[in-house]
Amino acid sequence: MTAAAPNTFRAGPDERGFFGLFGGRFVAETLMPLILDLERAYEDAKKDPAFKAELEHLNTHYTGRPSPLYYAERLTEHLRKDAPAGKGAKVYFKRDELNHTGSHKINNCLGQILLARRMGKTRIIAETGAGQHGVATATVAARFGLPCEIYMGATDVERQAPNVFRMKLLGAELHPVTAGNGTLKDAMNEALRDWVTNVENTYYLIGTAAGPHPYPELVRDFQSVIGREAKEQMLAAEGRLPDTLVACIGGGSNAIGLFHPFLDDKDVAIVGVEAGGHGLDVENGHAASMNGGRPGVLHGNRTYLLQDDDGQILEGHSISAGLDYPGVGPEHSWLRDTGRVEYVPATDREALDAFQLLTRVEGIIPALEPAHALAEVVKRAPRMDRDRIILMNLCGRGDKDVFSVARHLGVSI
Amino acid sequence: MSTSRIDRRFVACAAEGRAALVTFVSAGDPDYDTSLAILEALPGAGADVIELGMPFSDPMAEGPPIQRSSQRALRAGQTMAKTLAMVRAFRAGDRDTPIVLMGYYNPIYSYGNEAFLADAAAAGVDGLIVVDLPPEADDELCIPAAKHGLNFIRLATPTTDDRRLPAVLANTSGFIYYVSILGITGTASPDTSKVAAAVARIKKHTTLPVAVGFGVKTAEQASAIGRTADGVVVGSALVNAIAASLDGDGRATASTVGAVTGLVGELARGARLARVAAAE
Numbered sequence: 001m002t003a004a005a006p007n008t009f010r011a012g013p014d015e016r017g018f019f020g021l022f023g024g025r026f027v028a029e030t031l032m033p034l035i036l037d038l039e040r041a042y043e044d045a046k047k048d049p050a051f052k053a054e055l056e057h058l059n060t061h062y063t064g065r066p067s068p069l070y071y072a073e074r075l076t077e078h079l080r081k082d083a084p085a086g087k088g089a090k091v092y093f094k095r096d097e098l099n100h101t102g103s104h105k106i107n108n109c110l111g112q113i114l115l116a117r118r119m120g121k122t123r124i125i126a127e128t129g130a131g132q133h134g135v136a137t138a139t140v141a142a143r144f145g146l147p148c149e150i151y152m153g154a155t156d157v158e159r160q161a162p163n164v165f166r167m168k169l170l171g172a173e174l175h176p177v178t179a180g181n182g183t184l185k186d187a188m189n190e191a192l193r194d195w196v197t198n199v200e201n202t203y204y205l206i207g208t209a210a211g212p213h214p215y216p217e218l219v220r221d222f223q224s225v226i227g228r229e230a231k232e233q234m235l236a237a238e239g240r241l242p243d244t245l246v247a248c249i250g251g252g253s254n255a256i257g258l259f260h261p262f263l264d265d266k267d268v269a270i271v272g273v274e275a276g277g278h279g280l281d282v283e284n285g286h287a288a289s290m291n292g293g294r295p296g297v298l299h300g301n302r303t304y305l306l307q308d309d310d311g312q313i314l315e316g317h318s319i320s321a322g323l324d325y326p327g328v329g330p331e332h333s334w335l336r337d338t339g340r341v342e343y344v345p346a347t348d349r350e351a352l353d354a355f356q357l358l359t360r361v362e363g364i365i366p367a368l369e370p371a372h373a374l375a376e377v378v379k380r381a382p383r384m385d386r387d388r389i390i391l392m393n394l395c396g397r398g399d400k401d402v403f404s405v406a407r408h409l410g411v412s413i
Numbered sequence: 414m415s416t417s418r419i420d421r422r423f424v425a426c427a428a429e430g431r432a433a434l435v436t437f438v439s440a441g442d443p444d445y446d447t448s449l450a451i452l453e454a455l456p457g458a459g460a461d462v463i464e465l466g467m468p469f470s471d472p473m474a475e476g477p478p479i480q481r482s483s484q485r486a487l488r489a490g491q492t493m494a495k496t497l498a499m500v501r502a503f504r505a506g507d508r509d510t511p512i513v514l515m516g517y518y519n520p521i522y523s524y525g526n527e528a529f530l531a532d533a534a535a536a537g538v539d540g541l542i543v544v545d546l547p548p549e550a551d552d553e554l555c556i557p558a559a560k561h562g563l564n565f566i567r568l569a570t571p572t573t574d575d576r577r578l579p580a581v582l583a584n585t586s587g588f589i590y591y592v593s594i595l596g597i598t599g600t601a602s603p604d605t606s607k608v609a610a611a612v613a614r615i616k617k618h619t620t621l622p623v624a625v626g627f628g629v630k631t632a633e634q635a636s637a638i639g640r641t642a643d644g645v646v647v648g649s650a651l652v653n654a655i656a657a658s659l660d661g662d663g664r665a666t667a668s669t670v671g672a673v674t675g676l677v678g679e680l681a682r683g684a685r686l687a688r689v690a691a692a693e
Contacts, residue, residue: 016549026518026545028474030570030595033577179480185471192473197596199572297518297545298471310492311523312470 009263009340012331017213020337022330025212027300030196039214041119046221051114058110059225062143065107067226068095069233069391074361076381083382091381092242093364093394094230094258103367103396104226104254105136105207111222113140116203123198124148126205127191129156129184129250130322130369131163132396133207138172148172151190154182156321163400181315184250184325188299208251209329212300216329223257230391231261242391244269244380248373249343250287250323252332254395263340272332273376275318276345287316287324288345290336303330319348319408320368322396350375352408355398367396368405418539419462419511419564419587423622423643426461432639434459434684435624436677437515437648439466439482440499441491442655447665448486451655451673452503456510458674459681462624462644464542467496467516474544476599482652485663493524497536504537513540513566513587518554526554530561540564540587548580555584568592569615571607578618588622588644589615593629599649602628609641632683639684647680 012019025035045051059065072091080088096104116124124141126148128134134150141148150167154176157164167174180186195204209219234242245262247255249272262268277286286292289304296305298313306314306326318324335341346354354374359365366374373392381390398405406413416424426433436455441448455463468486472479500512514533521529521543533541541558548555548567555565564587572595573581582589591611593603603625612623625638626646635645651673658672659665 025547025549027547028544028570029547029568029581030474030572030592032547032549033572033574180470189471189473193476193597196474197600199595297522299473300545302522305519307519307523309523311520312487313519 005338009335009338010260012334013213013217019331019334021295022303022333023213023216023301025300026297026302027212028196030199034199035212037119041115042214042218045115045118051118055111055114059107063100063106063110064098065225066229066233067098069230069237070095071237072362075358078361079378079381080386086386087382087384088386089243089381089384089388089390091377092234092389092391094226094391096226096254096393096395097366097370097397101132101136101139102399103132103136104223104257105133106139107225107257108207108219108222108253109136109140109205111218112205113144113146115218116146116205117144119203121201121203122146123202124205125151125191125194125202126207127151127184127187128207129153129187129325130320130367131156131160131167131400132322132367134172135163135166135170137205137207138167138170141172142170149175149194151175151177151187151194153184153187154178156183156187159404160321160400161403183315183321185313185315192299208253209256209331210251210299210301210303210327216301216331219253220256220260220331223253224260226254226257226393227259227261230258234391238389241265241268242389243267243384244271244388244390246271246273246373246376246380246390247393247395248273248323248369249328249332250275250325250369251327252329254393256329256331258393259341270341271376271380272341272343273372274343274345275320275323275372276347276350277317277319279347280345284314285317286345287318287326289326289328290333290343291345293326295333298327301330303327303333304336319351320372322367322369323372344376346372346375352405354378355405364394365398365402366394367398368401370395417562417564417587418509419513422461422511423588427643432642432684433461433622433624433644434635434677434681435462435464435626435644435646436460436651437464437466437646438651438655438673439468439479439486440496441468441486441489442482442652443485443659443663443665443669444489445491445495445499447669449499449502450670452499453506454670454674455677456507458677460510460677462511462513464513464515464646464648465496465500467493467514467520469517469520472517474597476597476649478599478649478653478656481656493520493529497532500536500538511539512537513542514538515542516544518543518545521554526557530558530563534561534563538563540566542566542568542590544568548583551584559584559586566590571595571611575614578615582619582621585621588624589619590646591615591623591625591642592627593625594627596627598627600628602630602634603638605637608638612641632679635680635683636686645684651676
């Protein structure tokens with residue numbers, strides 16, 4: 001299904017929170033008044049120069065922005081070795097893994113905690129999958145002196161032990177969630193249940209560009225600093241825009257952050273990489289909602305979802321705890337259907353190989369999430385001409401994944 | 414709108430000077446046959462209106478009892494088609510007791526909204542409660558439901574203030590379901606004095622009956638709430654009774670249906686006593 005191409009891909013969402021068919025505000029009545037408050041507070045903040053100035057100050061001095069744009073020379077040469085003559089695009093990384101807390105998640109958390117403070121909320125809750133968003137949330141909560149409770153699937157608690165300890169060190173209270181399969185979707189359900197119960201004093205700091213309007217919009221806006229910087233940096237480095245952008249997609253916040261400022265640059269091809277898990281042909285063995293799911297409604301928005309024939313949500317699977325979510329941000333669903341962005345899968349195995357390749361060739365240990373994006377770069381760069389440029393969002397570092405990668409490689413440490 | 418089975422039932426209860434007892438069970442919990450037997454036994458035990466849960470994998474507003482109930486039903490193979498078949502089977506033997514399907518939007522959307530509304534109306538469903546469809550999304554299902562003669566029952570909550578209440582009431586029919594606590598089902602118990610004030614507030618804006626639920630577990634609570642509300646909704650306590658009656662493997666036993674009807678009988682007596690007590 002391909003909708004007619006709009007004049008601009010950057011105007012959404014509409015006033016009701018829709019990107020075409022996708023998005024919206026599908027929440028229980030208890031939350032609705034608060035969602036409307038949040039929308040007003042965000043509209044207000046957007047117009048306030050002091051809000052923007054404070055966020056920029058924190059981005060610079062707390063997070064360490066701008067993150068570098070890095071030409072991965074050794075990886076580029078490595079991929080050219082087996083490429084046909086004249087092939088092998090230059091590979092650049094946007095290094096958001098160098099941010100304070102180790103991923104792009106901090107960009108969004110700083111923006112949202114400023115909003116929470118503006119709204120007079122005194123308690124922060126969040127869900128987390130890989131723990132990156134939990135760590136970033138616990139970090140900003142510590143920085144602003146607000147109590148923080150994090151919901152994390154029990155399975156994820158087990159496979160992300162270093163991040164669990166980090167959150168505790170930062171003073172967050174951690175709630176392991178055993179409902180369902182004990183992964184990100186179940187953690188999000190529990191966070192929503194907490195929010196419904198404590199709606200008066202609590203701010204729900206959603207970690208990805210999904211959920212009810214205005215979350216997809218505001219998370220995207222806070223993450224778009226990635227793409228704005230990358231555009232400027234690429235013009236400075238190469239005097240032109242990249243030919244192709246690549247980013248991994250769980251909920252899709254790092255991806256939309258990179259993509260959004262480039263959406264109307266028609267010569268820039270854009271590729272999102274979903275978690276292919278054991279392979280798209282394995283039933284419930286992947287987390288590629290746009291390649292292996294269909295539209296539905298979950299967690300406050302309409303979007304592509306992994307679901308069975310009866311509309312029951314599937315758990316999905318990925319080696320990466322940050323990608324095994326059965327849905328995706330609604331703007332991605334819309335970009336898929338309009339054809340502006342191409343979404344492809346990368347399997348667990350491909351991600352694991354890419355993880356090891358980058359570690360050896362560039363001395364950068366990536367998180368398993370961007371290792372999926374890298375798997376696509378490894379496939380795509382050798383097919384592109386040498387004078388082409390591919391820019392990948394290296395959105396997280398892999399320290400947290402070292403133990404689970406060892407386990408997958410059969411190494412005991 | 415012409416009067417519906419729901420309208421008639423609330424009028425009849427009011428004429429008897431009592432609140433209606435609205436009972437919730439999940440369709441297919443713990444299995445299709447037992448669930449249908451429970452459904453068929455509910456009116457005789459004292460249920461005035463039946464809320465039948467459409468099981469969903471991710472019931473965001475439900476506490477652990479109804480989450481588990483939903484999971485039991487799904488594990489036993491419940492589907493939307495089976496839920497509608499269950500209503501058809503019930504309706505063949507009971508032409509008067511209203512049935513309200515309650516659940517979340519995705520299984521309906523997956524079934525197809527128009528097909529769902531047509532099949533639900535044909536099966537003998539009277540109303541719908543869809544937790545994650547607020548008035549802002551009325552064009553999705555609420556307005557089409559009216560065209561099929563189905564009531565769309567909206568939840569009002571403690572966060573629904575007077576400014577917002579008219580929007581919540583605008584396309585609501587059948588009754589208003591007042592959620593008596595901030596939170597999920599089957600957890601905290603409501604403060605009955607606050608509930609009475611909230612019911613009075615809602616009644617200033619509508620002539621629809623107001624039923625109150627979330628956290629009502631005992632006949633005493635049903636009685637206290639039934640003094641001011643037009644209906645009392647009980648759900649988690651009933652699915653807990655189902656859970657407690659199952660064998661070690663989670664299968665129904667000879668006592669499962671009786672466990673539910675016994676509790677419904679007590680609650681019905683509580684709801685009936687309410688106005689007697691209030692009159693004294």
